[in-house]
Amino acid sequence: MTTATPSTYIGARTPRKEDPRLIRGSGVFTDDVTLPGMVYVSLVRSPHAHARIRRIDAAAARKEPGVVTVVTGKDAEATGVLPVFITVPGMNGSKHMPLASDRARYAGDAIAAVVADTHKAAKRAADMVTIDYEPLPVVVDATKALEPGAPILHEELGTNLVFTYPVKGGDIDKAFRDAEATVKLHIVNQRLIPNAMEPRSVVAKFEAGELTVWSSTQIPHFVQLILSVNLGLSQNKVRVIAPEVGGGFGSKLQVYAEELLIAHLAKTLGRPVKWTEDRREAYLATIHGRDLVEDVEVAAKRDGTILGVRIRTVANVGAYLQAFAPGIPTILHAFIIPGAYRIPAFDCEVRGAYTNTTPVDAYRGAGRPEATFAIERAMDRLADEIGMDPAELRRKNFVPPDAFPFTTISGITYDSGDYGPALDRALAMADYKGFEKRRAEAKARGKHRGIGLSSYVEICGLAPSKANSALGVGWGGYESARIRVHPTGAVQVFTGTSPHGQGHETSWAQIAADAIGVSPDDIEVRHGDTFESPGMGVGTFGSRSLAVGGIAVHNAAQKIREKVIQIGAHLLEASPADVVVEGGKVFVKGVPEKAKAFGEISMAAYLASNLPDGMEPGLEATTYYDPPNFTFPFGTHVAEVEVDPETGTIEIIRYSACDDCGRQINPMIVEGQLHGGITQGIGQALYETAVYDANGQLLSGSMMEYHVPTAADVPPFALDHTVTLTKTNPLGVKGIGEAGTIASTPAVVNAVIDALSPLGIKHIDMPLTAEKVWQAIRKAGEARR
Amino acid sequence: MAKITVTVNGTEQVMDIEPSLLLVELLREKLRLTGTHVGCDTSQCGACTVLIDGSAVKSCTVLAVQADGAEITTVEGLAKDGELHPIQRAFSAEHALQCGFCTPGLMITAIDLLERKGAPTDADIRHAIKGNLCRCTGYHNIVSAIRSAATEMRGATTPMKVGAEVKR
Numbered sequence: 001m002t003t004a005t006p007s008t009y010i011g012a013r014t015p016r017k018e019d020p021r022l023i024r025g026s027g028v029f030t031d032d033v034t035l036p037g038m039v040y041v042s043l044v045r046s047p048h049a050h051a052r053i054r055r056i057d058a059a060a061a062r063k064e065p066g067v068v069t070v071v072t073g074k075d076a077e078a079t080g081v082l083p084v085f086i087t088v089p090g091m092n093g094s095k096h097m098p099l100a101s102d103r104a105r106y107a108g109d110a111i112a113a114v115v116a117d118t119h120k121a122a123k124r125a126a127d128m129v130t131i132d133y134e135p136l137p138v139v140v141d142a143t144k145a146l147e148p149g150a151p152i153l154h155e156e157l158g159t160n161l162v163f164t165y166p167v168k169g170g171d172i173d174k175a176f177r178d179a180e181a182t183v184k185l186h187i188v189n190q191r192l193i194p195n196a197m198e199p200r201s202v203v204a205k206f207e208a209g210e211l212t213v214w215s216s217t218q219i220p221h222f223v224q225l226i227l228s229v230n231l232g233l234s235q236n237k238v239r240v241i242a243p244e245v246g247g248g249f250g251s252k253l254q255v256y257a258e259e260l261l262i263a264h265l266a267k268t269l270g271r272p273v274k275w276t277e278d279r280r281e282a283y284l285a286t287i288h289g290r291d292l293v294e295d296v297e298v299a300a301k302r303d304g305t306i307l308g309v310r311i312r313t314v315a316n317v318g319a320y321l322q323a324f325a326p327g328i329p330t331i332l333h334a335f336i337i338p339g340a341y342r343i344p345a346f347d348c349e350v351r352g353a354y355t356n357t358t359p360v361d362a363y364r365g366a367g368r369p370e371a372t373f374a375i376e377r378a379m380d381r382l383a384d385e386i387g388m389d390p391a392e393l394r395r396k397n398f399v400p401p402d403a404f405p406f407t408t409i410s411g412i413t414y415d416s417g418d419y420g421p422a423l424d425r426a427l428a429m430a431d432y433k434g435f436e437k438r439r440a441e442a443k444a445r446g447k448h449r450g451i452g453l454s455s456y457v458e459i460c461g462l463a464p465s466k467a468n469s470a471l472g473v474g475w476g477g478y479e480s481a482r483i484r485v486h487p488t489g490a491v492q493v494f495t496g497t498s499p500h501g502q503g504h505e506t507s508w509a510q511i512a513a514d515a516i517g518v519s520p521d522d523i524e525v526r527h528g529d530t531f532e533s534p535g536m537g538v539g540t541f542g543s544r545s546l547a548v549g550g551i552a553v554h555n556a557a558q559k560i561r562e563k564v565i566q567i568g569a570h571l572l573e574a575s576p577a578d579v580v581v582e583g584g585k586v587f588v589k590g591v592p593e594k595a596k597a598f599g600e601i602s603m604a605a606y607l608a609s610n611l612p613d614g615m616e617p618g619l620e621a622t623t624y625y626d627p628p629n630f631t632f633p634f635g636t637h638v639a640e641v642e643v644d645p646e647t648g649t650i651e652i653i654r655y656s657a658c659d660d661c662g663r664q665i666n667p668m669i670v671e672g673q674l675h676g677g678i679t680q681g682i683g684q685a686l687y688e689t690a691v692y693d694a695n696g697q698l699l700s701g702s703m704m705e706y707h708v709p710t711a712a713d714v715p716p717f718a719l720d721h722t723v724t725l726t727k728t729n730p731l732g733v734k735g736i737g738e739a740g741t742i743a744s745t746p747a748v749v750n751a752v753i754d755a756l757s758p759l760g761i762k763h764i765d766m767p768l769t770a771e772k773v774w775q776a777i778r779k780a781g782e783a784r785r
Numbered sequence: 786m787a788k789i790t791v792t793v794n795g796t797e798q799v800m801d802i803e804p805s806l807l808l809v810e811l812l813r814e815k816l817r818l819t820g821t822h823v824g825c826d827t828s829q830c831g832a833c834t835v836l837i838d839g840s841a842v843k844s845c846t847v848l849a850v851q852a853d854g855a856e857i858t859t860v861e862g863l864a865k866d867g868e869l870h871p872i873q874r875a876f877s878a879e880h881a882l883q884c885g886f887c888t889p890g891l892m893i894t895a896i897d898l899l900e901r902k903g904a905p906t907d908a909d910i911r912h913a914i915k916g917n918l919c920r921c922t923g924y925h926n927i928v929s930a931i932r933s934a935a936t937e938m939r940g941a942t943t944p945m946k947v948g949a950e951v952k953r
Contacts, residue, residue, distance in 0.1 A: 024863075024869075025819070025860030025889050026820065029819075195918075197832060198886040246822070246886030247884040247886060500884050703829035710918065711915050717923065
């Protein structure tokens with residue numbers, strides 16, 4: 001009914017409001033919270049991957065100086081079980097207690113908590129706890145865990161099979177009958193360790209019947225809900241604060257054992273309690289990511305037209321199901337495998353398996369990187385098989401722009417897309433046409449040069465609540481926002497999202513600023529405190545925050561705008577249709593000199609003596625936004641690499657990407673998300689892998705053995721974008737948090753395989769370390785002799 | 786207990802400490818300078834980097850007693866009289882931080898580099914900071930920020946030295 005919102009701040013490279021405290025070192029992370037009388041927890045963790053716990057003797061530990069108490073599983077049953085938020089059909093769930101009392105199921109499973117006056121005393125005493133273990137047979141490989149005779153982790157289930165999840169469409173048998181060309185790939189999408197730079201930490205205090213918990217979490221509201229339910233506290237007496245959170249990438253998207261346990265200890269001891277993991281502990285007890293084995297088959301015509309894709313996947317979920325684990329290899333993986341392509345027949349089956357390893361859950365991209373890797377490696381293999389240019393093969397099979405909204409063969413409906421221009425721009429940036437000349441030039445220098453691309457579609461904007469329900473997700477996918485305009489005109493935005501590096505304080509201020517006509521500098525965005533937020537927030541994960549939480553802020557700001565216009569029209573004696581709200585002023589169109597300041601309007605709202613008839617006093621709005629669909633960003637990334645055949649080392653010479661996430665709120669932040677995401681994807685392609693031995697010992701158990709990419713390992717990134725708006729939400733935004741990670745892994749692997757294809761090499765399992773590449777080159781050389 | 790004297794961010798501190806106390810523990814727990822972070826236990830991540838007599842050092846790998854007599858600068862000591870150090874301004878301007886956990890260590894390492902080398906190449910920068918891990922930014926904007934701070938510091942009329950004179 002009112003004038004269109006002018007877009008002033010949306011789209012600007014607004015400097016981040018988060019930065020001043022972080023560059024001064026005054027941001028408070030959970031481990032920085034120290035309270036009077038606080039005690040510290042050290043956890044005794046199983047050194048065995050699978051063992052019966054016969055006896056726990058904590059007598060010696062209890063006598064150590066400074067020790068307050070030692071708690072075992074039997075003492076801590078009041079914590080209740082860890083929650084799992086997703087139930088897929090036929091799922092065999094696991095019972096997961098914060099402290100294992102009868103059986104340890106992975107090396108790192110917590111068994112006892114030692115509480116002492118200092119962190120050092122707790123650690124010292126933890127070494128004094130004697131546990132009598134009866135080691136049991138171990139299985140670490142998911143495929144082996146599903147074979148007859150494998151050691152069973154959860155005896156009450158009688159099987160290690162967690163679920164069998166089929167997604168099918170079209171006539172797959174016909175596709176393979178009609179095929180003129182087929183390719184088969186066996187893909188090991190290796191296990192990764194998330195490595196958020198801030199280790200997890202929990203601080204809890206219980207005072208006057210009220211529990212306050214600081215936790216490095218992405219989902220403070222879920223933590224609050226579960227603490228309240230499990231510990232039997234009224235929800236209004238449980239406050240969870242996610243202060244500065246030092247990265248998450250899915251690893252803090254949990255209600256963890258330690259959150260329940262530390263809160264329980266604070267409640268029972270009546271003293272503040274702190275636990276902070278060290279990095280070695282993080283490697284064992286914070287969730288891992290990926291770990292799928294996939295067999296992919298593609299049926300096609302000789303001209304490159306894809307007829308069908310068949311895929312069989314085994315997913316390793318680790319020793320217990322964590323909060324979102326059942327949804328990662330299923331919902332977020334199986335449905336998106338068709339990617340950017342029109343595929344007439346699809347047959348996917350995913351089986352999940354328990355193993356004696358650290359639980360696996362969402363890690364940046366969570367299912368979508370695995371899906372994209374599978375289809376994008378298959379596309380390159382097909383291109384090789386039929387002798388077609390990989391870019392042309394992709395273009396030929398792209399969902400055409402006039403087909404949107406497009407329902408894929410897996411049954412999801414893509415909102416909008418125009419894949420060709422993003423591919424064209426990425427190829428132009430990469431000088432794809434000039435590549436063969438560079439390959440030849442490199443060959444003259446004794447190097448193998450390759451180029452590889454990946455075109456992706458990702459699912460963001462999780463999620464429409466009805467879709468959640470249909471898919472077995474046990475909670476709504478909405479997000480909340482509240483905007484409070486104080487009488488003086490000071491504006492506070494409270495969001496249910498829980499940023500940990502994504503810059504919501506800045507982007508949400510930009511969104512609200514455009515709607516209510518004040519500067520983002522004058523808007524404070526607050527988050528991560530369940531006592532401040534609007535009831536329930538869902539949190540920050542799955543590239544959902546902008547397309548759901550950002551829209552909630554936009555909608556709340558629109559309500560404020562409406563009321564400001566109504567009050568302004570009343571005070572200016574004008575029609576609401578003629579009222580303009582901008583630059584911190586409210587005026588009648590064409591008469592800016594007779595403006596009311598924004599603060600005069602807000603003051604009038606609270607003085608309440610001169611408001612339009614029937615209007616409520618105050619200036620505050622709360623919204624819950626439930627999206628009508630997911631959003632589907634897309635793009636193409638191109639990597640160019642050189643391989644040194646003498647050493648097997650890979651250098652990424654050039655990296656070009658064109659992404660489309662719809663409207664960008666703050667391009668600076670969008671680019672930052674891409675840079676970080678691309679680097680994490682490169683990490684998977686070239687460096688990172690979690691390695692267990694046959695006994696279930698994590699061999700890559702510290703940053704010395706697990707290589708997180710450094711500045712010297714990655715190139716600068718050339719980025720471009722196209723803008724295809726979505727109609728799913730009023731801002732046309734899609735999300736960008738995971739695109740980089742999704743796209744870069746296959747682009748880099750495809751480039752390396754392209755470099756080595758003249759040697760007859762068609763596949764190397766990730767990570768493509770120098771040693772593996774060197775071995776592959778040697779083997780190829782021997783084969784040709 | 787051991788008695789040590791250290792100057793931290795310009796303030797002399799005389800302290801009785803356990804000989805096993807790490808410098809990072811002294812900073813975080815005794816002096817409550819929590820801007821210096823601990824991200825690992827194997828000296829890989831660099832989140833705990835501080836300047837000791839002008840050189841960037843991982844404070845998780847130094848006993849506090851080893852710092853006896855030294856001048857230490859932490860992230861809290863970078864701004865002078867409310868004026869941000871050029872590296873702090875550059876990190877914000879170039880969006881070189883996201884979650885901000887690694888940022889103090891990276892800025893300190895960058896200052897060490899820029900004190901030694903006024904006009905580093907991008908390769909110099911990447912080499913210098915490879916002992917500081919960042920999981921958010923992919924380093925792209927960190928390299929830009931250090932390059933931009935180098936330019937500003939070269940053009941500065943007053944020296945931007947932090948802490949003590951560089952001793953190498």
